[in-house]
Every structure is written in C-alpha cells, then in structure tokens.
Amino acid sequence: MSTPNTHEGPARIRACLDACVRAGSSVFFIGIGGVMMSSLALLTARGGLSVYGSDRTRTAVTDTLAAEGITVLYGHTSRNLPENCGLVVYTVAISADNPEYTEAGARRIPRISRADYLGALMTDYIHRIGVAGMHGKSTCTSMCAQILLDAEVDPTILSGAAYAPMGGAYRLGNSKEHFLFEACEYMDSFLDFNPTIAILLGAELEHVDYFKDMEQITESFARFASLTGRDGVTVVNLDDENVMESARRALDRGRTGRLVTFSASGSPAATFSAGHVRMERGLPCFELMAYGAALGTVTLAVPGRHQVINALAAAAAMDACGIPPKAILSGLAHYCGAGRRMEYKGTINGAKVYDDYGHHPTEVRATLEGAKALSGAESEGGRLICVFQPHTYSRTAALYGEFLTAFNAADKVLLMDVYAAREDNVYGVSSAGLVRDINQIAPHKADFCAAPADAAEAIRSLAKEGDTIVIMGAGDVIKVTQTLFGC
Numbered sequence: 001m002s003t004p005n006t007h008e009g010p011a012r013i014r015a016c017l018d019a020c021v022r023a024g025s026s027v028f029f030i031g032i033g034g035v036m037m038s039s040l041a042l043l044t045a046r047g048g049l050s051v052y053g054s055d056r057t058r059t060a061v062t063d064t065l066a067a068e069g070i071t072v073l074y075g076h077t078s079r080n081l082p083e084n085c086g087l088v089v090y091t092v093a094i095s096a097d098n099p100e101y102t103e104a105g106a107r108r109i110p111r112i113s114r115a116d117y118l119g120a121l122m123t124d125y126i127h128r129i130g131v132a133g134m135h136g137k138s139t140c141t142s143m144c145a146q147i148l149l150d151a152e153v154d155p156t157i158l159s160g161a162a163y164a165p166m167g168g169a170y171r172l173g174n175s176k177e178h179f180l181f182e183a184c185e186y187m188d189s190f191l192d193f194n195p196t197i198a199i200l201l202g203a204e205l206e207h208v209d210y211f212k213d214m215e216q217i218t219e220s221f222a223r224f225a226s227l228t229g230r231d232g233v234t235v236v237n238l239d240d241e242n243v244m245e246s247a248r249r250a251l252d253r254g255r256t257g258r259l260v261t262f263s264a265s266g267s268p269a270a271t272f273s274a275g276h277v278r279m280e281r282g283l284p285c286f287e288l289m290a291y292g293a294a295l296g297t298v299t300l301a302v303p304g305r306h307q308v309i310n311a312l313a314a315a316a317a318m319d320a321c322g323i324p325p326k327a328i329l330s331g332l333a334h335y336c337g338a339g340r341r342m343e344y345k346g347t348i349n350g351a352k353v354y355d356d357y358g359h360h361p362t363e364v365r366a367t368l369e370g371a372k373a374l375s376g377a378e379s380e381g382g383r384l385i386c387v388f389q390p391h392t393y394s395r396t397a398a399l400y401g402e403f404l405t406a407f408n409a410a411d412k413v414l415l416m417d418v419y420a421a422r423e424d425n426v427y428g429v430s431s432a433g434l435v436r437d438i439n440q441i442a443p444h445k446a447d448f449c450a451a452p453a454d455a456a457e458a459i460r461s462l463a464k465e466g467d468t469i470v471i472m473g474a475g476d477v478i479k480v481t482q483t484l485f486g487c
Contacts, residue, residue, distance in 0.1 A: 003092050003096050005189055009192075016180065017079070021049065025086025026200070027041075028100070029052070030054060030127060031093065032055050032070075033059050033072075034052060035159075036158060039158050040089065040114065040117060052080070052085070053071070053084055066133050078102070081109070089432040091144040092113055092114070092187055115299075119193045124176055128193075130199065131219065132178075133199070133200060136200075136313075139161055139338055140314050141157070144180050145163055146335045147314060153176040155178035157173075157368075158170045158178075163278035169339070178321065188210075191223055192401040198232065200234065200236040201237055209395075209422075210358045218249075227255075234258070234396065236261055237313065238261040241301075252374065260317075262309075262313055266289075272316040274312055277305065284303075285355055288329065290315070299322060299333065301335060302342060305366075305369070306370065310410055315332065345471075349483060354470045371468055371470050375468035380466075382467045383468070384468050386413070387470070387471045388415055389416040389417070390403070391475050392422075412462065415448055416473070416480075417446070418448055419475025422459060452480045
C-alpha cells in the first residue's frame with residue numbers, strides 16, 4: 001500500500017530546512033535512486049546541506065549521487081538514518097511500514113513526501129512551468145527543455161524521463177528564472193506544486209486504483225490549474241473536453257489568470273494551433289500558428305501525429321514565459337526524443353528495435369500507429385511487432401476492452417505477464433486472457449510470453465529484415481531490451 005502525500009507547504013518545509021542548517025543536521029531521502037528523488041537530493045546537496053539516502057539496488061543514478069558527495073546506503077533498515085537526521089523525504093511508492101519511515105516517526109523527525117518537498121523548492125524560481133496530463137508529460141517536458149536550452153536561459157529541469165541533451169532526467173541550472181517540471185497526477189501529487197504556468201495536455205480514466213471516475217480527475221486537474229493564482233497562466237488542450245472543463249472551473253473560481261489554448265486539429269478558436277498537419281517520411285510536419293499568425297514550419301524528429309499535441313503545448317507554454325518564437329521553432333526542430341519514448345535501441349536480424357514506456361491503451365494505440373507510419377516510410381512490407389507488458393491489475397481490468405483493440409496497428413503482439421507493482425490480483429484478469437480475447441478478434445495475432453527471457457527469445461525467432469519491433473510497458477519489460485542488447 002502506498003504512503004500518502006504530506007501537505008505541509010513551502011513555509012513549513014523551509015522552516016525544517018532552516019532548522020537543519022542551524023543544527024548541522026542532514027536530510028535523508030528514502031528511495032533516493034528514483035528519477036525525481038535523485039534530482040531533489042542533488043538540489044538539496046548543492047544548497048549546502050548534508051544529504052543521505054537509501055535504495056534497494058546500486059545503479060548509475062546512485063553512483064552519480066555518490067560522486068557528488070551524497071551518502072547512499074543499499075537496502076532499507078532503521079539503522080540507515082544518521083544520528084543527526086533532521087528531515088526525511090520519501091516517495092509515496094514506499095509502504096507505511098518501511099523501516100526508515102517508521103524510525104523517523106519514532107524519533108519525531110519531520111517526514112515530507114516528494115511532491116510536497118518539490119513544491120517548496122520550486123518557489124525560489126520566477127517562472128515555474130508544470131506539465132500535467134494523463135499522457136505525454138515526459139515528452140512535452142523534454143520539448144520545453146530543448147526550447148529553454150536553445151534560448152540559453154540556463155533553466156532547472158526535473159523530468160520523468162532521461163533526455164540526452166540534459167545528460168539525464170534533470171538539469172540543475174544556476175539561474176533562478178525558469179523551473180520546468182513534470183507534474184504527476186497520481187494520488188494528487190501535483191496539488192502540492194506551485195506552478196506559475198500549468199500545462200493541461202489531456203485527461204481520461206487512468207490510475208484507477210486512486211481515481212474512481214472522471215469527475216474526480218476533472219476536479220483534480222481544476223485544482224492543479226488553480227495553483228497558478230490570478231497572475232498565472234493555464235495552457236490547455238482545446239481539443240480535450242475534460243481538461244477544458246477543468247480550466248473553466250479554475251477560471252470561474254477566480255483562481256487562475258490567463259487561459260492559453262492549443263489545438264492539434266487546427267481550431268481557429270485556439271491561441272496556438274497546427275495548420276496543414278501531414279506526415280513526411282513517417283514524421284509529423286505542420287505550420288505553427290499563434291495568435292492568428294504563422295510562426296513557421298515545424299518538422300518533428302519523433303513519429304506519431306499525437307506528438308503535435310505535445311509540441312503545441314510546449315510552444316504555448318514557452319511563449320507564456322517570454323521565450324521568443326525563434327527559440328521555440330529551433331527547440332522543436334532540435335528535439336531528439338526522450339528516453340523510453342520510441343527510443344531506438346538497435347537491430348535484431350535486421351529488424352529495428354524501439355523501447356517505449358507506454359502502458360495505457362491510448363498511449364499504446366498512438367505509439368503503434370506512429371511506429372507503423374515510420375516503418376512504412378522506411379521499409380516496404382516490413383511487419384510491426386509489439387512486445388507489451390500490462391501494468392497493474394486494476395488498470396488492466398478497468399481498461400480491458402480498450403486493450404483488446406489498442407494493438408490494431410501491430411501485425412504481431414507478444415504479451416508478458418501483468419506487472420503487479422503494488423497490487424494483488426483481486427480482479428481476475430491476466431495476460432493469457434488478453435491473448436485469448438485478442439485472438440478471437442484477430443486470429444493468431446497474439447502470443448503469451450511469461451518472462452522477459454521468453455519474449456527476447458520470441459523476438460530473435462520472429463524478427464526479419466525490414467521489421468519494426470516496439471517493446472512497451474512501465475514494469476520490468478525493460479529486461480527484454482537488456483537481454484537482447486546486453487545493456
């Protein structure tokens with residue numbers, strides 16, 4: 001069971017940090033090897049505080065932290081907390097019986113959730129751009145990152161995926177002007193943030209172990225938009241009625257300022273829109289329109305029409321914080337794709353292999369359609385093969401019908417066991433059941449592969465020259481790629 005977010009707020013957290021400075025106390029991070037946690041640990045250390053942390057296993061991320069002078073301990077035990085610990089920061093993914101978490105409680109050491117802590121740290125910056133939405137957050141954040149890099153404004157960036165020009169999933173700038181961050185909606189974590197610009201990419205039923213219905217989701221996004229305040233900006237997808245309703249609620253309550261809309265369908269009512277959208281060699285190309293005028297032509301280096309949504313959102317948000325059109329166009333042109341977002345890994349038997357994080361039916365469908373267009377542009381007659389691992393039983397059960405048709409663009413599907421994450425299978429769903437039901441719609445299309453090694457062996461057997469293979473999921477499906485390429 002996940003541990004709830006705290007909601008202490010910036011003033012309380014700043015007081016805790018000031019107390020650590022006065023007493024010479026350390027800050028301890030439970031789960032320090034995570035993408036966001038590691039960046040927060042580095043920000044804390046570079047602020048002059050002593051930092052410790054723990055994680056289950058040693059990784060390249062934890063090695064980087066150790067090289068920065070941070071003490072990283074492996075395994076979770078109450079003995080990990082140093083005697084002079086003054087503050088504990090934790091990820092909500094831990095259970096309430098985590099020994100470090102319970103030890104901090106016993107010693108009355110303040111415990112702050114990751115989102116709450118991040119919300120406090122970002123208040124040092126002028127422009128705080130939060131990217132929210134059920135799909136596309138990491139891609140849009142990375143597009144914004146590239147624009148800010150091209151504008152040479154020395155931003156601080158915290159993303160949910162690695163981006164090569166940043167050398168990882170985060171960048172710690174020296175300027176206090178731009179703070180760009182990915183705003184995760186799970187368990188309402190994003191409601192502890194303090195954006196001045198809130199991006200709402202889109203919303204649909206997701207995280208069904210927390211969100212019970214679309215009303216709860218719509219209200220959560222409305223509350224996120226409200227965090228910008230009356231001087232803030234909400235950048236919202238005009239083509240998505242759910243997030244538009246969220247934005248309207250924030251406006252009606254007088255809790256957000258200017259509304260900037262974007263439309264990938266080219267709606268003339270949008271502030272930013274895409275004109276003449278087309279695919280060139282499998283890649284989206286469009287005219288970037290802003291305030292009724294054409295800014296220029298954008299050709300993205302990543303496949304899929306859905307990428308136009310992310311690009312428009314990035315352009316609108318960057319314009320809202322004063323980035324000039326030249327840098328916006330340059331950044332979109334230079335964007336090279338985030339880690340595990342249709343990331344090219346190499347070839348097997350002449351087939352190109354890509355790795356992707358998508359795990360919701362909408363993401364699967366959009367990614368595979370983009371991969372189909374790209375493979376068709378590169379190789380006549382090649383097949384599209386997808387390896388997919390469903391993530392959580394609750395999601396698989398709630399969206400079961402959508403999963404049955406999410407793989408329509410693929411010629412062959414290899415389904416691995418459901419990745420349980422934090423759940424028990426009380427829903428009665430399985431990947432074997434999905435295989436059975438997909439094959440009732442399209443005979444012989446799907447096969448079951450119980451383990452990563454089985455999926456890797458199946459790929460070696462199936463792959464041929466000209467094929468495109470997409471390995472997808474948010475669990476340990478990454479082991480398939482590691483098995484194939486030894487990395």
